[in-house]
Amino acid sequence: AQTVTQSQPEMSVQEAETVTLSCTYDTSESNYYLFWYKQPPSRQMILVIRQEAYKQQNATENRFSVNFQKAAKSFSLKISDSQLGDTAMYFCAFIVRPGNQFYFGTGTSLTVIP
Amino acid sequence: GAVVSQHPSWVICKSGTSVKIECRSLDFQATTMFWYRQFPKQSLMLMATSNEGSKATYEQGVEKDKFLINHASLTLSTLTVTSAHPEDSSFYICSARSPQGEGNTIYFGEGSWLTVV
Secondary structure, eight states, X not given: OOEEEOOOSEEEEETTOXXXXXXXXXXXXXXXXXXEEEEOTTOOOEEEEEEETTOOSOOEETTEEEEEETXXXXXXXXXXXXXXXXOXXXXXXXXXXXXXXXXXXXXXXXXXXX | OOOEEEEOXXXXXXXXXXXXXXXXXXXXXXXXXXXXXXXXXXXXXXEEXXXXXXXXXXXXXXXXXXXXXXXXXXXXXXXXXXSOOGGGOEEXXXXXXXXXXXXXXXXXXXXXXXXXX
């Protein structure tokens, strides 16, 4: 079975500070893709960052970076220089093969405090 | 970039009636689309996988006769909630995989709020 666990239902961070969101997953597959999606109050799902499991180098996207630990099946998201617009629900997800459905975590609600 | 559009964004319907939600891939062909349902403060729950030209694959516990999915073309999938009841009120989101870019890029629609009164 494929599962994704986000153990932090809610988090807060001061503006301009750094915050890390945790995610662990479970799969017996060796080839998969990992994602972090942001869902603001508008409910639009916005891709934050993605990581291919076969790549050892951690993905980065501007202020967003991941710490991918394949052996530990961990995929945390670090947000640097937090901005008010980062306030949203964040979902960790993965796909076993291209075209298959997402397996989503339960989400972490992040609030950036001015 | 690739865009997936849903329509309508908001819909209110009377109990017992049917309502259709459209999901379109605007600048790419999507052989597979996915329909999710999201309850307040919860994660996305996959309802079904919509395959162009064939029957949809429903997740366990999803009533296929109630949630009709049609994927008649490579750019359009529709979800019809039949004989809607208040408990069907929810946020529905579709997604589609784009063949563009680095392989496995998934785009989500803006979502559709359904309220059954």
